[in-house]
Amino acid sequence: xxxxxxxxxxxxxxxxxxxxxxxxxxxxxxxxxxxxxxxxxxxxxxxxxxxxxxxxxxxxxxxxxxxxxxxxxxxxxxxxxxxxxxxxxxxxxxxxxxxxxxxxxxxxxxxxxxxxxxxxxxxxxxxxxxxxxxxxxxxxxxxxxxxxxxxxxxxxxxxxxxxxxxxxxxxxxxxxxxxxxxxxxxxxxxxxxxxxxxxxxxxxxxxxxxxxxxxxxxxxxxxxxxxxxxxxxxxxxxxxxxxxxxxxxxxxxxxxxxxxxxxxxxxxxxxxxxxxxxxxxxxxxxxxxxxxxxxxxxxxxxxxxxxxxxxxxxxxxxxxxxxxxxxxxxxxxxxxxxxxxxxxxxxxxxxxxxxxxxxxxxxxxxxxxxxxxxxxxxxxxxxxxxxxxxxxxxxxxxxxxxxxxxxxxxxxxxxxxxxxxxxxxxxxxxxxxxxxxxxxxxxxxxxxxxxxxxxxxxxxxxxxxxxxxxxxxxxxxxxxxxxxxxxxxxxxxxxxxxxxxxxxxxxxxxxxxxxxxxxxxxxxxxxxxxxxxxxxxxxxxxxxxxxxxxxxxxxxxxxxxxxxxxxxxxxxxxx
Numbered sequence: 001x002x003x004x005x006x007x008x009x010x011x012x013x014x015x016x017x018x019x020x021x022x023x024x025x026x027x028x029x030x031x032x033x034x035x036x037x038x039x040x041x042x043x044x045x046x047x048x049x050x051x052x053x054x055x056x057x058x059x060x061x062x063x064x065x066x067x068x069x070x071x072x073x074x075x076x077x078x079x080x081x082x083x084x085x086x087x088x089x090x091x092x093x094x095x096x097x098x099x100x101x102x103x104x105x106x107x108x109x110x111x112x113x114x115x116x117x118x119x120x121x122x123x124x125x126x127x128x129x130x131x132x133x134x135x136x137x138x139x140x141x142x143x144x145x146x147x148x149x150x151x152x153x154x155x156x157x158x159x160x161x162x163x164x165x166x167x168x169x170x171x172x173x174x175x176x177x178x179x180x181x182x183x184x185x186x187x188x189x190x191x192x193x194x195x196x197x198x199x200x201x202x203x204x205x206x207x208x209x210x211x212x213x214x215x216x217x218x219x220x221x222x223x224x225x226x227x228x229x230x231x232x233x234x235x236x237x238x239x240x241x242x243x244x245x246x247x248x249x250x251x252x253x254x255x256x257x258x259x260x261x262x263x264x265x266x267x268x269x270x271x272x273x274x275x276x277x278x279x280x281x282x283x284x285x286x287x288x289x290x291x292x293x294x295x296x297x298x299x300x301x302x303x304x305x306x307x308x309x310x311x312x313x314x315x316x317x318x319x320x321x322x323x324x325x326x327x328x329x330x331x332x333x334x335x336x337x338x339x340x341x342x343x344x345x346x347x348x349x350x351x352x353x354x355x356x357x358x359x360x361x362x363x364x365x366x367x368x369x370x371x372x373x374x375x376x377x378x379x380x381x382x383x384x385x386x387x388x389x390x391x392x393x394x395x396x397x398x399x400x401x402x403x404x405x406x407x408x409x410x411x412x413x414x415x416x417x418x419x420x421x422x423x424x425x426x427x428x429x430x431x432x433x434x435x436x437x438x439x440x441x442x443x444x445x446x447x448x449x450x451x452x453x454x455x456x457x458x459x460x461x462x463x464x465x466x467x468x469x470x471x472x473x474x475x476x477x478x479x480x481x482x483x484x485x486x487x488x489x490x491x492x493x494x495x496x497x498x499x500x501x502x503x504x505x506x507x508x509x510x511x512x513x514x515x516x517x518x519x520x521x522x523x524x525x526x527x528x529x530x531x532x533x534x535x536x537x538x539x540x541x542x543x544x545x546x547x548x549x550x551x552x553x554x555x556x557x558x559x560x561x562x563x564x565x566x567x568x569x570x571x572x573x574x575x
Contacts, residue, residue, distance in 0.1 A: 037167070039067055040076045040106035042085065045113040047516040047545060048121070055114050055121065059155060063110060063125075066159035071167045076104055097137070101130040108166065112141075113225075113545060113557065115516060121145050123158055124225045124557070127166050139165060142224050221262045223560045225545065228255075230558035231423055233542035235523045236283025236292030239311050244525055246540060246560065247294060249281040254296060256316075264560065270316055272298055276305040279423045279455045280378060283528065284329035286339055286358075292528070293319060295339065297327045297378075299425055303344045308358070323363045325356060326425065328377050332369065333391045340369070342377040348426025349453050353377055372408060376453060383461045385501035387469040394472055394506075396456050402474075402499075404506065412505040419456035420477040420491065421520060427452045457521045464498060465509075472499040472506060473539075475519045494519030496539065496563075515561070517543040539563040 041064050046056045064075040084104045085092075092100055101109055112125035122144040129137055141161050145154035160171040234247040238256060246257045246264055253271045257264040272278060276298035283292040293310045306327045308319040325341035326349065332338055341356040341363070342349055351373040355366040371380070371393070380395035385404065393405040402414040460473035475494045493514050499506040520542040531537060541561040 037071070037073045037107040038076055038105055039064070039073045039108045039110060040081045040101070040104045041078070042081060042109060042111040044111065044123075044125075045545075047113060047115045055151075059114060059123065062155045063159055063162075066156065067163060067167075070159075070163050071169060073108075073167070076106055080104060097128050098130060101128065107131065110162070115222075115545060115559075121151065121154075122222055123154065125158060125162065127162055129166065140225075141165075144222070221562050223262075223264055223562075225557045225559050227556075228558045229556040230520045230542050230544050231278050232281045233521045233523060233540060233560065234281045234283050234294075235525060235528045235540060236294070237285075237529060238283060238292050238294060239313075240289075240291040244529065245283075245292075247281055247283055248542065248558075248560070249278045249296070251277050254278070254281055254294065256294070262562065268311075268316055270294065270296070270307075270309055272296065272305075272307065275300055276322075279425060280326075280328060282329050284337060284339075286329065286337065295327050295329055299326065299344070299348075301427055302348070304425075308339075318361070319358060320361050320363050325363055326377050327356065327363075330377075331382065333382055335367075339363075340377060341365070344425075349376055372405065378455045379459075381459045381461050381472075383470040383472065385470055385472075385506075386503070387467075394459055394461075396459070398454075400454075400456065400477065402472075402506065404501075414506065417477050418474045419459065420475075420489070421455060421457055422489070422491070422518070423455040423520075424452040425455065457519065458523065460522075460524055460527060462524065462526060465500075469501065471509065473497070473524065474499070475522065476511070491518035493517065496522065496541070512563070515541065515543060517545045517559075519543055520558075536564050539565060 041060045044056055044059055046053065048055065060078060067073055068075050081104055084100065088096070088100055088103075097109065101107070107130055109128040109130075110125060111128075112123065115122045115124070122142065125141040127139045127141070129139070141158055143154045143158040143161070145151045163169050164171055228248065228250045230248060231251055232249040234249075235244055236247060237243065238245045238247075244259050246259055248255045248257070252274060253269055255266055256268045256270070257266050277300070278296055278298045280297040282295045282297075284295065285292045287293065287310075291311055293308055294316070296307045296309075298305055298307065304324055304326045305322045306325055307321040307323070308327070309316040310319055311317075323341075325343060327339060327341050330338055330340040332340070332355070335355065339356045339358065340353055342353050344350060353369045353371050353375070355369065356363050357366045374397075375393070375395050379397075380393055382391040383394050384391050385394075386392075395403050395405060396419055397403060397413075400417040400420045402416075402418050403410050404412040457475050461470050462473060463469060464471045464473070474497065476497045477491065478493060493516050495511050495514050496519075497511040498509045500509045522539055522541040525531065525538045525540070539562075541563060543559050543561060545557045545559060
């Protein structure tokens with residue numbers, strides 16, 4: 001409580017100082033000669049600890065003061081805006097934005113989100129212009145601060161970005177931003193929103209970012225928010241240039257990005273079509289040609305329609321498509337890295353996991369793996385937890401609880417839940433328009449035909465402390481997670497943790513700070529390529545930001561956090 005009170009008092013001081021500063025600008029600033037515009041600033045969604053709630057109200061005041069002072073615009077009273085928002089059900093959609101603007105008498109609506117982690121914060125703002133064509137009505141803006149000391153400057157810079165682009169008033173030369181790096185061709189194609197606004201803008205200063213046992217003297221960086229309902233994230237070297245590429249999957253397409261420092265530059269898109277929904281994406285060089293193929297596991301409500309593609313130097317070409325297998329590259333003891341698969345049948349996912357053989361654009365079953373029948377393709381890994389050369393199975397049950405299986409028997413089970421997601425296979429099929437429920441597939445009397453099998457986030461295996469035994473890296477979900485109606489659960493935060501076998505069970509060795517938002521998936525660079533001497537590992541985390549009253553305007557907002565860490569110092573840093 002004392003810490004939160006201190007943070008709150010510091011924040012209030014910042015707020016008072018900046019609002020006072022901006023108000024002093026008013027009398028001496030020039031006003032636009034044109035007709036005064038009206039601006040409604042709506043509540044920003046706040047993804048931050050309680051001690052930083054002052055930012056939500058403070059940001060509205062700061063933006064309003066600066067915009068009014070520099071453009072002569074009329075800022076509509078917050079009470080009137082909030083009352084109208086409540087009457088609209090507390091929620092707007094893209095279709096009724098114009099009506100809401102007319103209701104409050106606004107030429108412009110400003111809304112967005114504030115995302116805080118540690119001492120840093122990022123602000124994603126959107127401006128709706130009532131007079132603009134629908135396709136160009138919403139403009140996006142982004143800025144970030146790494147500490148409390150930078151918050152005032154960050155909001156002032158964001159205000160000037162809006163003033164320049166929306167109100168066409170150039171900021172004073174003394175406040176001019178540093179020039180942006182050259183824009184890659186892929187960004188000119190309309191995908192620039194997927195790249196960070198500036199490579200030097202860090203998401204947070206992460207010194208002490210680990211609770212214990214870890215080196216935290218580097219920053220982690222956040223990409224700009226982008227309009228995607230993120231389903232999965234993977235890493236790989238898809239073009240064989242020796243550099244990491246980032247692969248993001250939405251519901252029906254996969255975006256592939258070159259990583260350039262802290263920027264993600266789109267260079268290819270793989271479209272799956274409307275029928276099959278993506279639930280998993282991975283990259284692996286299974287054919288040994290030095291380029292990672294991309295393996296996309298996708299399905300409708302009844303059957304899988306998976307696909308694999310490879311970069312041929314100019315474009316992605318199919319290795320196979322609409323395969324009737326759920327697929328995943330998997331490292332199996334005694335077999336190495338294989339493509340593993342599982343079938344659908346009377347149930348959405350049938351027991352039995354096989355190595356798959358690819359030939360002439362087709363996929364067929366090879367050897368069946370010796371795996372307990374209750375385990376599915378996506379909820380387990382092999383790991384040598386005790387360093388005896390024999391691999392155990394680490395798996396998640398249907399309640400997202402972690403199990404260690406030796407010789408077919410469960411020898412340990414967690415109390416907490418891990419790796420929960422909203423991705424699933426199966427479920428009741430959508431009916432076509434004009435089709436009655438009686439014409440749809442008959443209902444399964446046993447209640448299993450339309451069971452939803454949830455696809456968890458990854459279980460990563462790595463000897464992070466270099467002691468000869470495998471450790472487990474995964475996402476720890478909030479304790480409120482239950483197995484009841486998991487599709488309805490709102491994942492508001494996650495924490496990446498490292499677990500180690502102590503002879504009796506897996507115990508927590510380290511953890512990151514809480515990550516605000518729905519942690520979809522993550523991957524470590526060391527899992528997909530050999531690190532050069534002196535190069536630290538990195539964790540890439542795909543996050544869907546928490547939905548608020550206005551997030552439905554443009555659909556889900558997702559981001560990627562790139563988190564450098566160095567486990568080499570782990571033994572020396574243990575407490």
